[in-house]
Amino acid sequence: MSEGSDIDLLYSILDHIGSIFQIVKDKLAEFLPDGSDQMSENYPRYQLSVNELSINIENQSRRFTQMLEEYHSKFYSQEILGHFNTKTGVILFLIRLLKKLGESEYLSLFYVEVLIFDSFSIQTGFSKILNLTEDYEGSFYILGMMKELFNPKMGFKYKWEYWLAQTHSFKSIPYSWREDFKSLLMKPCFRNGYISEFGISESHFDVGINTAMFRVKITRMQEGLYGFTTPNLYIFIEKFQEPNLLLYKYAIFITLVHELFHYFRRFRCSTIEEVRNITTPENSNYNSKEGGTIGENIIFGGRVKFLSEIGAKYLEEHKTQEFDMGFFQTLIDLNDKEIYERTGVVLKRSSSWRRNCLVGFRD
Numbered sequence: 001m002s003e004g005s006d007i008d009l010l011y012s013i014l015d016h017i018g019s020i021f022q023i024v025k026d027k028l029a030e031f032l033p034d035g036s037d038q039m040s041e042n043y044p045r046y047q048l049s050v051n052e053l054s055i056n057i058e059n060q061s062r063r064f065t066q067m068l069e070e071y072h073s074k075f076y077s078q079e080i081l082g083h084f085n086t087k088t089g090v091i092l093f094l095i096r097l098l099k100k101l102g103e104s105e106y107l108s109l110f111y112v113e114v115l116i117f118d119s120f121s122i123q124t125g126f127s128k129i130l131n132l133t134e135d136y137e138g139s140f141y142i143l144g145m146m147k148e149l150f151n152p153k154m155g156f157k158y159k160w161e162y163w164l165a166q167t168h169s170f171k172s173i174p175y176s177w178r179e180d181f182k183s184l185l186m187k188p189c190f191r192n193g194y195i196s197e198f199g200i201s202e203s204h205f206d207v208g209i210n211t212a213m214f215r216v217k218i219t220r221m222q223e224g225l226y227g228f229t230t231p232n233l234y235i236f237i238e239k240f241q242e243p244n245l246l247l248y249k250y251a252i253f254i255t256l257v258h259e260l261f262h263y264f265r266r267f268r269c270s271t272i273e274e275v276r277n278i279t280t281p282e283n284s285n286y287n288s289k290e291g292g293t294i295g296e297n298i299i300f301g302g303r304v305k306f307l308s309e310i311g312a313k314y315l316e317e318h319k320t321q322e323f324d325m326g327f328f329q330t331l332i333d334l335n336d337k338e339i340y341e342r343t344g345v346v347l348k349r350s351s352s353w354r355r356n357c358l359v360g361f362r363d
C-alpha cells in the first residue's frame, strides 16, 4: 500500500473511532444522567447495552479489522535498528483498538473511561504522534501504548492521558556522562555480568554498549516506572526529580544497568517480531522472571532500591579507578531499611515489582 493511501486509511479509522466514542458517550449519558459515576441500579441494563454495542462495533469495524494481519506483519517485520515506521504503528494500534472495542469485556471497562475524551480528542493525540520527526519519539509512544493500553486494568484513564494527551520531551545523555558510564560498564564486575548471562564476546559487548549510548533518552516516565527498553532498542529512563546532580546522574546509571539486560537479550534479534518472541528463562537462583531484576542480582547481588550520596560518589570517583563491587554493595541499600531518613535517591520504583520497568517479566 502506498504512503498516500496509508494516510487516507489512517484518517478514516480515526473518524470511525471518533464516531464510536460519540455513540459510547451518548449511551453512557442514558445511564449516568447527571454526570455521576454511579450506575448500580441501572447495572443489568447497562451490561446488556454494552454487550449489544460491542457486537455493533465489531460488525461496523470489520472493514478495518480485516486488515489486521497485513499491518501486523508490516509492523513486526521492521528491522530493530532500522527506521521506525510510526504511521504503520499508529494504523496497527488503531485496528487493534477497534478489535478490542468489539469485545464486551474491554468495552465495559472503556465505557466510563471514555468520558476523558471531553478534555481532548483522540484525533489530537494521534496527530501529535504522527507529527513527530524522530524515530525514537514514534517508538516511545507507539511501543509504549501497545504495551500498556490493551491491558486496561490499572489506571486506564491515567495511561490514556499519559500517552495521548501529554507531550513529552526527550534529552540525550551528555557526552561526558556517556564516557563515564562506558568506563564503569567496561569494568569486569559490570561487563562480565552481561557476557556471562548472554554468552557474548567482549567485542560484541563493546559494540552493544557503544550503540546503546546513543539510544538512551531521558524523559518523564509514568509514576512508579523508571525505565523502558523498546523492542527496537531505544532505552528510555526517568528524568529523576533529584536536585543533587551526582545522585541524578547515577540514578540514571543504575537504571541503565538494569535496562541493558533487556537490551542485550534483544541485541542479536533482527526484527521486532523476533524480539516479541523472546522470553526470559526463569532463573531459580534469583527467583525472578524479570530480566532486568535478574541482571541487578548478577551485578549488585540484589535489586538496588536506594542509591545513597556516598554510593553515587563512589561511582564517580572510581569510574577510572579500580572498582570494588563488594565494597560498593555496602553503600547501596538492598534491604529497603529506613530508606527515607537518609540522603539519596529512592530507586524502589513501585511497590509492585511487576511495575519495576515497562518491559516487565516477559523479557
Ligand SMILES: [Zn+2]
Binding pocket: 258, 259, 262, 290, 291, 292, 293, 356, 357, 358, 359, 360
Ligand atoms: Zn526491567
